Amino acid sequence: MSVPVLSCEDLEAGYGPFRALFGISFEVAEGTATALIGPNGAGKSTVARVASGLVAPSAGRVLVKGVDMTGKAPHEFAEAGIAHAPEGRAVFASLTVEENLELAFRESLGRKGVAAALDEAYEMFPRLKERRTQLAGTLSGGEQRILTLARVMILRPALLIADELSLGLAPMITTEVYRILEKIKAAGCALLIVEQHMDYALALADEVLLLRQGEVTFRGPPGEMDRRSASLLSESLSESLSENPPQQEQSS
Amino acid sequence: MVDLLEYAVRGIPTGCVFALLAVGLVLTYKTSGVFNLAFAAQAYTSAAVFYVLRKEQEWPLFWSAFIAIVIVGPALGLLLERVLFRHLRGAGSLAKMVTSLGLLIAIPEVVKLFFGSDAKSNPPPLWYVRRTDEWLWPQGSKFVFDAGQVTTILSTLVVVLGLTVLFRYTNLGLRMRAVVESSRLAELNGVNAERVSMASWMLSSMLAGLAGVLVAPLFASLNPIDLFTLLVAALAATVVGGLSSIPLTFIGAIGLGMLQAVLAGSLPTNSVLATGLRPGLPFLVLFALLIFRPGLRSNSEMADPLATVDPPLPVPVAVSRPRWMSISSRTVGVVATMFGLLVSWFVLDGFWLAIVISGVVLGVIMLSLTVVTGIGGMLSLAQASLAAIGAFTTAQVVTATGLPVLVAMLIGAAVAAACGALLAIPVVRLDGVYLALGTLAFALMFESILVPLSWVSGGSVPLAVPRPVIGPWDLADDRYFLLFAALCLTVIALAVIRVRQGTTGRFLQAIQSSPTAANSIGISGGRSRIIAFTLAAGIAGFGGGLLASFAGRANYQASFPYVVGLVWVALVISAGARSIQAAVFSGIMFFLLPATLNRVFSWPENYLEAHQQAPEWMQNLLGLVQPNWAVPVSFILFGIGAFTYAKHPEGIIEAQTNSSVTAVLLWTERRKAKVDATSSMDTPQVSA
Amino acid sequence: MSPTADSTEQPTEQPAPLLQASGISKRFAGLMALADVSIQVEAGETVAVIGPNGAGKSTLFNCLSGVLRADRGTVTFDGQRLESLSPTQRSRLGIARTFQRIELFGGMTVRDHLMVADRARSGRGGLWSDLFRSSKPTEEEHARCQAVLDLLGLDEVQDRSADSLSLGKGRLVELGRALMCEPKLLFLDEPSSGLDRNETEEMSLALETVQREHGTAVVLIEHDVPMVQRLATRIYVLDYGSLIASGNTQEVLQDEVVRAAYLGVAT
């Protein structure tokens, strides 16, 4: 057994006096995908933030590849191979699209790797190439998301964390992104994905982590997730578990 | 024509001086997000070190310059970053600007404590001069630059080119820009934000050092205010560059230098136009640029996209505390005020009474800052000028018409409000930093162009303003005046509270946090902000009239110079921009602290005089303390107050109240819990 | 030119639509973000605008609500021309909107968000009444707020500060604030993004209720096709700034061109 890429032990975290997580433990093994699901305000984003060092846990430990990283700065997490695409608009508004990408690639790929990585990103998302010299702050909402995702997907990190992965993406792009994620995963990159579109996430995931009010209420492979714990989350989930295939497949 | 050209070329060295300062400001803003008015103070520090080493210690030129520019400059930058600005990275541009104001006030005073506050005349130049005309260039032509000018021009070119290359072609430049916008997102990208931010500060501080050492010989003596005024004159150039483009800033600065030289050469000397316009020109240009340069409003996009990671600011205590507590604290407030008045009435002697009164009157002016900055969210640096307008109007009305002083004060308030509205209409369209610059430009235009005019200020001798007489009470008695001032303060404070809690206050808060959203629900940003600005101007004008009446004359130099206004802003905002107590507290502190410190620091001297036979060690020790420390130390304390703004953007007073409220609540809760626990322990026993 | 264009599109006997925008164009340095787009909305109906990322949907909203000035085109709302009006003035006429990236008032509680919107609509309160009258909310204002809080299920967070809310709750607050303006026309920019299916369901329900009770017309931008199918009777499809299809929801979603451009299905 190899060491898990990420393991969290009894995490507690919060914002000021407000507690958002109450003792969360889980692992993400190398090359596997974990879907983090739960209702609004359950603490999914907080877990993602703790796992990339943005929020320091108030108790518990975060280990990356077996090394204790609790309390380290986010850039040290990045060096250790964790790439986090935060929710919402997570781009440098005052830099151009290309500068945004350059900044991301320069740190981990070095001066030489940048050109190739840029080409790859533009090939992956032609839209970005069209908007290359535009300031990222003026991109449309979806384009900003694409930029955020392109940054982490090109890097092929040890662990890719994506918060609200498909938020604001048109169906076509969402499908495309999941297709690429499959590939990345096959290449040995572990995934931790927060997603509201359950159908997509469950199709990709090896393990599901169900969060409610800052606690893990279910952890296991999607198949084992019984109707009861799913309906704890929402009716729609149990529906999607039973038969509803994703919209795209329906229409094709 | 040829003459104009010659004048223009003569303007180049001045333009380069402007460029050095303006580029330094832009560099700091780009790499740290701070519109760093303290740049002048940093420049002063290096210049002072250079002065001491080169002139007093007579070190060789190279080593003095090396220590002053390459060691002291970056070291100061590093210090500021570590203890101060790193904690401010996520704060708004307003918070950062106020902090830099605090530094602007405090740093020169610290330097003076180190090197002595005696005048440093004839600052040494950064070049070897034997005789200036040996260096004339080009020889024999009409256009002549001396060694100093050549050095300035060359340094400026090197700096501008270097920085342009840094930003355009290097990864460090890219990282610096990224870290300013969002240090967290930069960290997620693998950038070590701390290291980058330290590098930024060291670089910009080194540039400040270079600018200081180069510019100092332009003045007869080394003096922080001169450096700051020069910096403000260079601001127009930073606006040309939109606070981001270094080449444009450079071009703007050169243009400004040439314009100034051409006007100086071509306007007839002695004309009103020349005497007024020359010193005021840079500020006129700045104001005009702010209003007419397109594209200045788009700066608000710089919000940190990962700000949602921060916990929200604590809810103001006035909202969060329970009702019984607000009632009891209000009672305490009233009782304390009463007590203060009684003490002033019966105990204080004339000196201290005058200090308390000045403080209370200044409290009124401070409340105007509460309205415009705390409630309106606009950093106005012109409140001192608006107060001066109120004072001048009061004086002129009384002198010209003989109306009662009280009526004249109200007219003064109205005129100040009208001026405020006129200023607000163009200025409120601007964003944070630009708005502050607009008001600063106004303050300086007022000071350099209008104040010297006799129909404004009454000329060189300040106009007299009598004390009001209300019915049987002649306020010439200081004690009656104190009551009157306290009454005015109370009425205005109550009005400010109502505005803050009322619809206007809410609208302003909405506009501040999201202008687009506020517009989308039908709140007009411009209108509410103009109302707030006008109201604040009126309050300031009234306070100015009151201050003049108390002092007996409307004395601009003593009460209202723009630098004093900057100290007020730093003081009131660090005490709590939204809080009434903070305004009153800072008004009183402004006068009380220096006076008290003066007493404290002159105590050793008096003691030694009285005890001639004190042991020698004691004489030596006490002899160290100088009474003239009072002003520097209180300014340092005021400045330090502004630093705390970093930690408590809600203000010191507010933070203190907040923590005491929390403590009291915790205590009552614990008591309740104890009572509950004992009673619940009782219950099982009973049931058993 | 617009009247003739209208009459060819629309049978003349019908009453004038609530919103009629014709020939809207907007260019951003070298990019045609909107090219001659026309849409109309009848009172009380729900219309969706869909299209791939960067198609110009939000730009269209911005032009209609006044955040951006269109380069060309006319907008008529409720019989009134809008082109020269500011966002504030348009809001007073009865146009409310939400934003793709939520725009809340940081530091204000959820309840205050609604209260401020209500005051802005009713015009009650101003400097004068702040100073000389009570600015406390009246019973009616409380009732109006409470109704919206209940409708959107925001009751338990009503005293939380807006910047401590999770993304999903924030969306609901934004919707609530827009509803407090009692608009005739509501622009919603991706209202369901950040909500899970269950919450999307609740939001759809809330919208249907509002529409039933107040007859508000809604224009939606959505990437969530099931929600569009459920709510919208008509759809406009944008791609690269131009309208590529419009009409009845089911028909448009079956359209080959639309499926290729938007849903990513090979034709």
Ligand SMILES: Nc1ncnc2c1ncn2[C@@H]1O[C@H](COP(=O)(O)OP(=O)(O)OP(=O)(O)O)[C@@H](O)[C@H]1O
């Ligand atoms: N900056 C903050 N300050 C205070 N509380 C916060 C902050 N950010 C989140 N919270 C609170 O922490 C809890 C967990 O929030 P989190 O953002 O992790 O939820 P989430 O599961 O990602 O929800 P969503 O699906 O809506 O994004 C919520 O109750 C939220 O209100």
Ligand SMILES: Nc1ncnc2c1ncn2[C@@H]1O[C@H](COP(=O)(O)OP(=O)(O)OP(=O)(O)O)[C@@H](O)[C@H]1O
């Ligand atoms: N200020 C601007 N300057 C330059 N280009 C801009 C500006 N604003 C928007 N654009 C471009 O205009 C196009 C349309 O943007 P818009 O925001 O309307 O897209 P959208 O349809 O809402 O997309 P999404 O579904 O991703 O939100 C995008 O390609 C965007 O990059």
Ligand SMILES: [Mg+2]
């Ligand atoms: Mg989240």
Ligand SMILES: [Mg+2]
């Ligand atoms: Mg959009």
